[in-house]
Amino acid sequence: xxAAVTQGIGATAALSSANSNKFQFTTRRSLxxxxxxxxxxxxxxxxxxxxxxxxxxxxxxxTNAVSTKPDSASASTVSKPGHELLLFEALRxxxxxxxxxxxxxxxxxxxxxxxxxxxxxxxxxxDKYGDLRVLDTPIAENSFTGMAIGAAMTGLRPVVExxxxxxxxxxxxxxxxxxxxxxxxxxxxxxxxVVIRGPGGVGRQLGAEHSQRLESYFQSIPGIQMVACSxxxxxxxxxxxxxxxxxxxILFEHVLLYNLKERIPDEEYVLxxxxxxxxxxxxxxxxxxxxxxxxxxxxxxxxxxNKGYDPEVIDIRxxxxxxxxxxxxxxxxxxxxxxxxxxMRTGGIGASLTASIxxxxxxxxxxxxxxxxxxxxxxxYAASLEEWTVxxxxxxxxxxxxxxx
Amino acid sequence: MGFLGTINPSSWSSxxxxxxxxxxxxxxxxxxxxxxxxxxxxxxxxxxxxxxxQLDSMHNGNDAQVLNFPGGMVKFTPDLKFMxxxxxxxxxxxRVLDDFGQPISNDFVQxxxxxxxxxYKDMVTLQIMDTIFYEAQRQGRLSFYxxxxxxxxxxxxxxxxxxxxxxxFPQYREAGVLLWRGFTLQEFANQCFGNKYDNGKxxxxxxxYGSNKHNYFTVASTVATQLxxxxxxxxxxxxxxxxxxxxxxxxxxxxxxxxxxxALNFAAVMEAPVIFFCRNNGWAISTPVADQxxxxxxxxxxxxxxxxxxxxxxxxxxxxxxxxxxxxxxxxSECRPVLIEAxxxxxxxxxxxxxxxxxxxxEEIEWWRVARDPVTRFxxxxxxxxxxxxxxxxxxxxxxxxxxxxxxxNAEKVEKPTxxxxxxxxxxxxxxxxxxxxxxxxxxxxxxxQDYPPDCPTS
Numbered sequence: 001x002x003a004a005v006t007q008g009i010g011a012t013a014a015l016s017s018a019n020s021n022k023f024q025f026t027t028r029r030s031l032x033x034x035x036x037x038x039x040x041x042x043x044x045x046x047x048x049x050x051x052x053x054x055x056x057x058x059x060x061x062x063t064n065a066v067s068t069k070p071d072s073a074s075a076s077t078v079s080k081p082g083h084e085l086l087l088f089e090a091l092r093x094x095x096x097x098x099x100x101x102x103x104x105x106x107x108x109x110x111x112x113x114x115x116x117x118x119x120x121x122x123x124x125x126x127d128k129y130g131d132l133r134v135l136d137t138p139i140a141e142n143s144f145t146g147m148a149i150g151a152a153m154t155g156l157r158p159v160v161e162x163x164x165x166x167x168x169x170x171x172x173x174x175x176x177x178x179x180x181x182x183x184x185x186x187x188x189x190x191x192x193x194v195v196i197r198g199p200g201g202v203g204r205q206l207g208a209e210h211s212q213r214l215e216s217y218f219q220s221i222p223g224i225q226m227v228a229c230s231x232x233x234x235x236x237x238x239x240x241x242x243x244x245x246x247x248x249x250i251l252f253e254h255v256l257l258y259n260l261k262e263r264i265p266d267e268e269y270v271l272x273x274x275x276x277x278x279x280x281x282x283x284x285x286x287x288x289x290x291x292x293x294x295x296x297x298x299x300x301x302x303x304x305x306n307k308g309y310d311p312e313v314i315d316i317r318x319x320x321x322x323x324x325x326x327x328x329x330x331x332x333x334x335x336x337x338x339x340x341x342x343x344m345r346t347g348g349i350g351a352s353l354t355a356s357i358x359x360x361x362x363x364x365x366x367x368x369x370x371x372x373x374x375x376x377x378x379x380x381y382a383a384s385l386e387e388w389t390v391x392x393x394x395x396x397x398x399x400x401x402x403x404x405x
Numbered sequence: 406m407g408f409l410g411t412i413n414p415s416s417w418s419s420x421x422x423x424x425x426x427x428x429x430x431x432x433x434x435x436x437x438x439x440x441x442x443x444x445x446x447x448x449x450x451x452x453x454x455x456x457x458x459q460l461d462s463m464h465n466g467n468d469a470q471v472l473n474f475p476g477g478m479v480k481f482t483p484d485l486k487f488m489x490x491x492x493x494x495x496x497x498x499x500r501v502l503d504d505f506g507q508p509i510s511n512d513f514v515q516x517x518x519x520x521x522x523x524x525y526k527d528m529v530t531l532q533i534m535d536t537i538f539y540e541a542q543r544q545g546r547l548s549f550y551x552x553x554x555x556x557x558x559x560x561x562x563x564x565x566x567x568x569x570x571x572x573x574f575p576q577y578r579e580a581g582v583l584l585w586r587g588f589t590l591q592e593f594a595n596q597c598f599g600n601k602y603d604n605g606k607x608x609x610x611x612x613x614y615g616s617n618k619h620n621y622f623t624v625a626s627t628v629a630t631q632l633x634x635x636x637x638x639x640x641x642x643x644x645x646x647x648x649x650x651x652x653x654x655x656x657x658x659x660x661x662x663x664x665x666x667x668a669l670n671f672a673a674v675m676e677a678p679v680i681f682f683c684r685n686n687g688w689a690i691s692t693p694v695a696d697q698x699x700x701x702x703x704x705x706x707x708x709x710x711x712x713x714x715x716x717x718x719x720x721x722x723x724x725x726x727x728x729x730x731x732x733x734x735x736x737x738s739e740c741r742p743v744l745i746e747a748x749x750x751x752x753x754x755x756x757x758x759x760x761x762x763x764x765x766x767x768e769e770i771e772w773w774r775v776a777r778d779p780v781t782r783f784x785x786x787x788x789x790x791x792x793x794x795x796x797x798x799x800x801x802x803x804x805x806x807x808x809x810x811x812x813x814x815n816a817e818k819v820e821k822p823t824x825x826x827x828x829x830x831x832x833x834x835x836x837x838x839x840x841x842x843x844x845x846x847x848x849x850x851x852x853x854x855q856d857y858p859p860d861c862p863t864s
Contacts, residue, residue, distance in 0.1 A: 106644070132640075132643070132644055133644070135640070135675070137671065138667065138670055138671060138674060140663070140666075140667030140670070140671070142633070142663060142664060142667065143633040143636075143663075143664060143667030143668055143670075143671055144633070144667075144671065145633075146630055146632070146633025146634050146636075146637065146664060146668070147633045147634070147636050147637030147640065147668075147671060148637055149633075149634055149637060150574070150622075150631075150633060150634030150635055150636065150637030150638040150641075150651075151637035151638060151640055151641040152637075153622060153634065153638065154572060154637070154638040154641040154642065155641055155645070156637075156640075156641045156644065158637075173627060173630065174630060174633070177625060177626075177627045177630065178625055178627065178630055178634070181625070182623060182625065183830055183831075183832075184608055184830045184831050185605055185608050185609045185613065185615075185623055185625070186604070186605060186615045186617070186622075186623035187603065187604045187605040187606040187608065187615070187623075187830065188606070188829070188830040189604060189605075189615060189616065189617040189623065190615070190617055190622060190623060191833070222831050223831050223832065225832070245833075246833040247832045247833055274836070321836045321837070321838050322838075324837070324838075
């Protein structure tokens with residue numbers, strides 16, 4: 001029984017043919033305008049222990065940090081074996097490297113200091129950097145987010161941890177009215193390079209209030225960027241990129257992905273915030289997903305391959321803005337799109353992505369876009385009920401089969 | 406005055422011994438308290454909850470009278486007695502000059518002629534600028550304006566007591582602070598008209614000034630959101646070990662927000678060098694203070710958070726100057742927040758969208774505007790000191806009036822920012838979707854030029 005809602009969206013007839021030509025993405029302007037937005041730095045030091053000494057630095061522009069095989073753990077750009085760690089440790093490693101590199105980077109949040117964070121992402125950092133750089137705050141999300149904004153305008157680069165993304169709803173005023181806005185309304189005089197991060201998504205029986213998908217609420221705010229990590233490799237790379245970005249970035253982690261183990265490169269790398277990740281190239285259908293749903297999709301992909309389908313799986317990673325270049329190229333190739341997300345049906349990332357693809361690539365679609373999302377209900381506590389509100393691999397397989405008839 | 410329990414001023418100290426090097430870098434040693442003893446306010450407590458002087462004997466403790474709960478030691482009492490909701494007497498208000506500009510205190514920070522005259526000139530400039538800009542709005546030349554009539558002393562005197570390195574986080578009634586720091590009349594006019602010379606590039610309503618050059622953070626319309634910003638900025642200053650503090654202004658209405666509570670709490674816990682300056686002018690649009698809170702104003706709340714506080718006469722320039730001067734010293738040398746409540750009266754309307762005669766008597770407004778004018782009061786003092794004259798007065802007022810009118814006329818004529826500025830500064834670099842939206846808009850304007858304002862340049 002298909003429990004998650006599926007919906008085919010009819011091609012929008014409102015667009016004239018003249019308009020659709022405008023939105024062909026042949027270049028990535030935003031990338032070229034920034035210098036060195038993604039690069040690999042070679043380091044001679046042992047990256048796990050002492051990240052202070054980087055002697056020989058050579059910069060190479062790597063335009064795509066992707067994992068090309070569905071089953072391999074990560075793409076190593078060099079032959080070094082790398083080291084294995086869990087996703088939350090990868091986040092910490094990225095954070096630590098950035099804190100070593102730039103003394104202005106600091107962490108603000110509840111229980112991030114000596115407790116090490118509720119998911120241990122900041123474990124050990126307070127001992128290493130002191131109580132001021134890893135700041136424990138009282139319980140007032142609007143206030144410590146506001147603090148981070150003020151500190152950022154004064155030259156620091158704070159990383160704000162929401163203990164659970166849902167708590168950041170209390171900080172919505174500061175995030176929307178100040179974080180996203182002050183660079184613009186001040187005429188560019190004050191910049192706000194904050195990173196706001198935390199775990200979100202549907203976990204294991206955490207209850208409705210702790211299962212929020214904030215990306216749907218935040219996606220409309222102008223001035224912020226949003227990324228979602230899904231593997232240890234991209235978690236570390238996105239964390240570093242977010243900290244280095246001059247814009248406010250919201251980094252979405254998922255409660256159930258923190259213990260994913262992966263082998264990541266020893267040398268330093270930073271990923272591009274606006275890029276999607278090609279997880280599995282294919283020919284028949286484009287499946288767009290992010291965060292935890294990537295794993296449900298890959299599980300479904302195994303079944304689909306056995307049944308003779310060839311799905312192309314893209315982890316969109318960048319939730320705002322969408323990487324329409326990668327997505328567009330894929331749509332032009334397969335002509336069929338399924339979006340698999342954890343957001344609710346109404347107003348989620350999938351809804352915006354559907355509109356965006358329809359607007360830009362409707363000439364290339366052979367069928368309406370299918371969007372698999374959670375229902376418009378608060379997440380129930382009971383395990384069985386909770387499972388039915390999240391898109392399951394079986395539904396993904398069924399949707400692909402139906403779409404590719 | 407005492408506390409109910411021993412509060413360890415730095416519970417962080419045990420942590421710091423682990424990181425001595427980083428400790429020295431990030432924490433400044435408190436020097437001896439250079440300000441006068443805080444005997445400026447009194448409070449009365451009921452006998453049964455008054456902490457005895459035998460606080461020290463608690464440490465030798467087998468005393469069954471105390472117990473070490475989390476948060477510190479507390480003495481027990483057998484009396485079921487509640488602390489009163491208010492003190493017997495309201496906290497006293499610090500004042501240096503009487504209503505006629507005569508000094509009634511010896512306890513204030515002396516200022517020299519040059520400083521006094523500059524302060525006075527800026528107070529007059531602020532008053533004239535407000536009057537003329539308000540009239541310009543009434544004439545339809547400006548869309549909106551907010552005056553600081555009645556609060557000139559707060560604006561100028563507090564700014565004068567600060568240094569240029571101190572960061573200012575304003576609400577919206579503190580244009581005088583920016584004026585003191587060197588923002589020109591032309592720059593004020595440019596922002597109000599939103600022309601291409603505006604720092605904000607025409608993106609904000611009038612009076613939402615901002616200038617990083619002057620360390621004055623752009624005004625946001627949201628109430629009291631700047632308080633946590635100020636705390637965060639103070640935290641940044643502390644981490645950098647800079648000899649500067651932050652100051653943030655807000656009204657009596659702003660103290661009801663959640664951000665006020667959390668910012669004061671944070672600043673106290675984090676020991677951040679921030680001055681919280683409350684302009685208690687009696688009104689939040691039409692809400693009088695009696696409907697805003699039931700505490701004795703704002704000053705009493707400081708102690709609730711562990712923040713040192715003072716109440717001053719906001720219409721007394723010398724009192725405001727002294728209070729901010731001392732608060733700044735305390736904030737920086739002791740690395741602590743300070744709360745200043747300046748009592749004053751909002752002699753103008755809330756904004757040009759408000760007619761306050763609808764909710765308060767016109768006689769009351771007039772009385773405060775004339776009989777209690779802070780500018781007049783200060784002028785009486787400097788005249789008495791021999792630093793000012795009637796001739797200088799008329800000369801100044803004429804000159805300023807001309808300059809303000811001139812600035813308005815100039816600003817009106819300057820063209821507005823281009824269409825491009827709709828899309829820049831949303832991010833550091835415009836992303837592709839915004840670039841495409843700009844192209845789309847430009848094409849639409851080209852196709853239908855008659856539907857778009859003629860004075861809006863497209864390039």
